[in-house]
Amino acid sequence: MKNTTLPELYKDMRRVRTFEERVGELFVRGQSAGSMLHLSIGEESAAVGVCAQMRDGDTFTTHHRGHGIFLARGADPNRMMAEIAGKESGYCAGKGGSMHIADMGLGHLGANAIVGGGIPAVVGAGLSARHRNSGAISVAFFGDGATGQGILYESMNMAALWKLPVMFVCINNQYGMGTRIDQATANPNLHERALAFGLAARTVDGLEVEDVAEAAAGLIDGARAGKPAFLAVDCYRFFGHARKDKSPYRDEAEEAEGRKKDPVLRARDKLISTGLMSEADLDALDARVAEEMDASIDFAVAGKEPQMQSMFRDVYDPSQPEPEPVRTRLDRILAQG
Amino acid sequence: MAVQETTYRDALRLALSEAMTADDSVIVMGEEVGRYGGAYGVTRDLIKEFGEERVIDTPISEAAIVGAAVGAAMTGLRPVAELMYVDFIGMTMDQLANQAAKIRYMFGGQIGVPMVLRTQGGTGRSAGAQHSQSLEGYVMHTPGLRLAMPATVEDAYHLLRQSLRQPDPVLFIEHKGLYTMKSTLDPDAEPAPWGKAKVLRDGADLVIVTYSRQVHHALAAAETLASEGIHASVVDLRTLNPLDFDTIRPLVETAGRAMVVSEAVMTCGVAAELSARITEECFDFLEDPVVRVAGEDIPISVSPLLEQNSVPTPDLIVETARKMFA
Ligand SMILES: Cc1ncc(C[n+]2csc(CCOP(=O)(O)OP(=O)(O)O)c2C)c(N)n1
Ligand SMILES: [Mg+2]
Numbered sequence: 001m002k003n004t005t006l007p008e009l010y011k012d013m014r015r016v017r018t019f020e021e022r023v024g025e026l027f028v029r030g031q032s033a034g035s036m037l038h039l040s041i042g043e044e045s046a047a048v049g050v051c052a053q054m055r056d057g058d059t060f061t062t063h064h065r066g067h068g069i070f071l072a073r074g075a076d077p078n079r080m081m082a083e084i085a086g087k088e089s090g091y092c093a094g095k096g097g098s099m100h101i102a103d104m105g106l107g108h109l110g111a112n113a114i115v116g117g118g119i120p121a122v123v124g125a126g127l128s129a130r131h132r133n134s135g136a137i138s139v140a141f142f143g144d145g146a147t148g149q150g151i152l153y154e155s156m157n158m159a160a161l162w163k164l165p166v167m168f169v170c171i172n173n174q175y176g177m178g179t180r181i182d183q184a185t186a187n188p189n190l191h192e193r194a195l196a197f198g199l200a201a202r203t204v205d206g207l208e209v210e211d212v213a214e215a216a217a218g219l220i221d222g223a224r225a226g227k228p229a230f231l232a233v234d235c236y237r238f239f240g241h242a243r244k245d246k247s248p249y250r251d252e253a254e255e256a257e258g259r260k261k262d263p264v265l266r267a268r269d270k271l272i273s274t275g276l277m278s279e280a281d282l283d284a285l286d287a288r289v290a291e292e293m294d295a296s297i298d299f300a301v302a303g304k305e306p307q308m309q310s311m312f313r314d315v316y317d318p319s320q321p322e323p324e325p326v327r328t329r330l331d332r333i334l335a336q337g
Numbered sequence: 338m339a340v341q342e343t344t345y346r347d348a349l350r351l352a353l354s355e356a357m358t359a360d361d362s363v364i365v366m367g368e369e370v371g372r373y374g375g376a377y378g379v380t381r382d383l384i385k386e387f388g389e390e391r392v393i394d395t396p397i398s399e400a401a402i403v404g405a406a407v408g409a410a411m412t413g414l415r416p417v418a419e420l421m422y423v424d425f426i427g428m429t430m431d432q433l434a435n436q437a438a439k440i441r442y443m444f445g446g447q448i449g450v451p452m453v454l455r456t457q458g459g460t461g462r463s464a465g466a467q468h469s470q471s472l473e474g475y476v477m478h479t480p481g482l483r484l485a486m487p488a489t490v491e492d493a494y495h496l497l498r499q500s501l502r503q504p505d506p507v508l509f510i511e512h513k514g515l516y517t518m519k520s521t522l523d524p525d526a527e528p529a530p531w532g533k534a535k536v537l538r539d540g541a542d543l544v545i546v547t548y549s550r551q552v553h554h555a556l557a558a559a560e561t562l563a564s565e566g567i568h569a570s571v572v573d574l575r576t577l578n579p580l581d582f583d584t585i586r587p588l589v590e591t592a593g594r595a596m597v598v599s600e601a602v603m604t605c606g607v608a609a610e611l612s613a614r615i616t617e618e619c620f621d622f623l624e625d626p627v628v629r630v631a632g633e634d635i636p637i638s639v640s641p642l643l644e645q646n647s648v649p650t651p652d653l654i655v656e657t658a659r660k661m662f663a
Contacts, residue, residue: 033639034463086463086640097465097639113467114425115397148396149428176397178373184396249372311643315635323634326603327653333626334660 004052004217007277009209010267012052013044014286016068017264018293019077023067023084023098027243031301033086033097035243036113040068042238045263046171047072049212050139050231053220059107059125060139061118064099065171066111069141073106081296087303094306095314109138115176116142116149119168123155126164126228137165137223144232145176147190153197159228160198167223168194168230169216172203173237174258178249194230206235207261236261338524345493346516349379349455351524352497353417357387360415363501366393367402367419367455376421377457377516399425403432403454407506410452411440415501423458423472423510430475437506438481449504453497459550459600460637460648461514469637469644471549471601476508477577477610483507484577488552490520492575495528503531512550532579536588540568543658544588546611547598548574551649555598558654567662577607582614589615593624594661600648603631630657 020039026032040047043065051072054060062069067084071077075091083090084098091101099113109125112118118140125138146152147170159166170190174181181188194201200222204215212233219229236258240247247255271277277285312322343351357363365380365387371394374381384392395402399420406418420426426433437450460469476484485500485507487493493511500507529535537552538559545555552573559569570588574581589595595615599608608629615627632648 033641034465036462036464036468086638086642094640094643095466095636095638097463100465100467100639113465114428117467145397148398150398150400177369177376179369179394179396183394305642306638306640308642308646311633311635311638311647326631326633326649327656330628330630330657330660333628334657334663 004213006210006267006271009048009052009213010264010271011285011289012048012072013209013264013267014289015077015292016044016047016071017041018289019071019080019296020067022081022293022297024243026081026085026297026300031085033084033094037084037098037243038065038241039239040065042259042262043171043173043206043233043235044068045206045209045212046169046233046235049209049233050141050169050216052213053216054137054139057107057134057136058139059109059122059136060141061109061121062111062141063115063118063143063146064111064113065143066101066141067098070101070103070108070111073108075103075106075108077293077296078299081300082303085300085303086306087300088306088310089299089303093310116146116151118142119146119149119152120155122166122168123158123164126159126166127162129165135224137167137220139167139169141169141171143176144170144172144174144181144190145184146170147193148176148184153193156194156197156199156230163226164228165223165226166228167219168199170230170232171235172232173235175237175241177241177245178247190232191230199228199230201230203232203234206233206263207266209263209267235263340521340523342519343490343522344516345487345490345511345518346377346379348490348494348522349497349511350381350383352494353380353383354386355524356498356501357383357391362413363415363417364391364393364409365417365419366395366406368395368397368421370394370419375419377513379455380419399428400432403429404436406452406454407432407437407440407450410450410506411448415451417453417455417501420454420456422468423456424467424470426456426472426475433482433506434479438479441505442481450506451504453500453507453509455509455511457511457513459512459514460644463639463641463644465639466636471599471632473510473577474601474606477607481505482578484510485575486510486549486577487575488515488549488573490518490522491528494522494524496575499528499531510549514550529575532576532581534575534581534584535573536570536584537573538569538571540570542567542592543569543594543596543661544572544585544592545569545596545598545654546572546574546585546615548577548607549600551598551600554649554651555654557651558658561651561655562658565659567658569658582618585615586618589619590622593622595619595623595627596654596657596661597627597629597631598649598654599629599631601632602634603629604634606631625661628657628661630654
């Protein structure tokens with residue numbers, strides 16, 4: 001387990017925040033692959049608080065807003081940024097991008113652009129962990145929007161029925177695109193659904209990262225012992241859904257209020273007020289993080305485009321023949337004429 | 338309605354708005370179709386015009402959205418459901434293929450399912466493997482489902498109006514790369530009949546059969562080819578079910594050469610079906626094999642470079658035609 005003291009949690013949250021800000025910059029500079037970039041600013045405590053309680057060997061899946069979770073599990077920001085730019089040096093060689101990033105070495109079974117698409121895999125990973133007696137758990141991270149998908153309920157039922165080492169983490173940022181949670185469900189107490197299936201379940205306010213870490217610790221211990229769990233983390237999506245969304249469906253007063261729920265600033269203030277860190281120390285730390293994340297942009301921009309031929313690679317196992325390119329096939333056919 | 342200069346997106350909205358005005362049983366439902374105005378802006382402000390009872394924002398529950406549309410259609414409404422990306426069709430496949438498509442037949446013709454499912458597909462936004470596909474083949478492979486794929490501003494409007502008059506379920510697949518395309522629309526003009534292909538360019542040497550965004554690539558290619566002395570006709574199918582083979586047959590019999598162009602992956606796709614059909618029906622007239630210029634048999638990458646080269650370009654169409662005449 002990682003160090004879950006507040007200075008450590010703060011540092012991890014700051015890294016997520018700054019990384020996401022740099023992703024925004026990459027887009028503005030026209031260097032990202034497309035605009036479907038979903039920033040997790042405002043949700044740092046969910047990623048960092050839960051991930052701090054996970055161990056090496058644990059696996060997880062994320063939704064489309066998963067940069068922070070991956071970073072909190074130890075991702076290299078350079079390779080992440082390169083992937084977001086669609087470069088060869090990215091985690092998935094420029095094929096996956098922001099919404100389909102993964103790293104099996106870190107237990108990241110994949111981000112997903114299908115809402116709910118990554119949830120059932122943790123049931124299988126839980127079965128696998130138990131079968132192999134590995135002691136690992138598997139965690140599905142998803143947004144409140146995914147509670148609209150039937151597959152979540154099928155997965156929770158199986159996990160509870162089979163007592164799997166599995167945890168479901170719902171990052172409730174109050175919105176699915178322009179739809180507020182109360183416009184998408186008549187009962188926004190999301191953890192109650194999990195209770196109905198027989199999981200250990202609770203909701204935690206995401207303002208204090210230590211609260212999230214503490215809630216996650218208890219639930220993860222239970223999950224490791226065969227009592228699957230569900231944790232909803234209440235937070236606020238600070239910015240638009242994706243880079244081009246200016247959030248016209250909510251007003252500035254609401255946004256100003258929502259952004260008060262800032263887990264990064266909260267932790268910073270607490271570090272100062274409790275005397276754990278001085279403002280000068282924090283400034284120095286923030287500056288080091290900024291340097292690290294600036295470097296990730298440089299790394300991504302300097303990266304090479306993928307080789308054209310690489311597009312036929314990895315459709316199947318490397319031992320198998322690659323699909324025949326259309327051009328090659330046409331040449332072959334038309335040469336007969 | 339006046340003749341107007343408008344976009345593909347606005348032509349679609351106009352069709353929805355007019356259909357809703359004309360028929361109170363028409364409702365629109367889907368994710369973000371109301372307050373947000375649709376992920377691609379097609380339903381913008383419809384909620385202001387028709388209210389929340391008829392423009393319904395749903396949770397992110399594709400299977401139930403389509404299933405609810407089926408039930409609404411069976412009981413007197415004319416639902417237009419929206420699937421934000423055609424890539425999510427997998428989540429709805431039971432409701433589409435086992436329910437919507439088969440209800441009329443299984444129940445001995447007692448009832449039809451007059452619903453429209455609007456969605457959009459195709460490449461062009463670096464949206465990656467799960468948001469860039471062309472899945473019309475899944476639909477065309479399912480008897481009972483109609484399939485319309487507009488390529489032009491005119492058809493965005495007229496085909497959608499016509500889809501809303503069909504007695505059976507219609508999949509209406511737009512192309513994400515066409516929403517901002519501008520052209521003149523005359524909403525009152527007599528549209529080409531439902532199920533009829535359009536010959537957008539005449540040429541006696543080669544017939545290019547295509548649909549959706551590739552119509553524009555084919556037209557650009559035909560222009561280049563004409564300057565080199567190769568004259569191609571370009572057929573826009575408009576609907577893939579019904580499929581208008583009567584328009585294709587005489588053109589191929591005259592030209593003796595045919596090319597099918599589709600953005601979808603080649604194997605077992607729409608292009609495969611069209612190529613087989615042309616080969617069977619026009620065999621004695623063909624000078625060359627019918628060639629398919631289609632998407633590579635691979636997923637779509639987020640890298641713009643790989644994405645662009647995964648699907649047919651005007652250059653590839655030109656190159657292929659040159660080889661046919663070399
Ligand atoms: C199956 C599916 N339906 C719809 C979408 C389009 N979509 C992408 S993200 C999103 C909202 C998701 O909201 P939530 O799960 O709360 O995650 P958040 O974006 O708030 O992090 C929607 C509707 C999708 N990608 N997949
Ligand atoms: Mg959300």
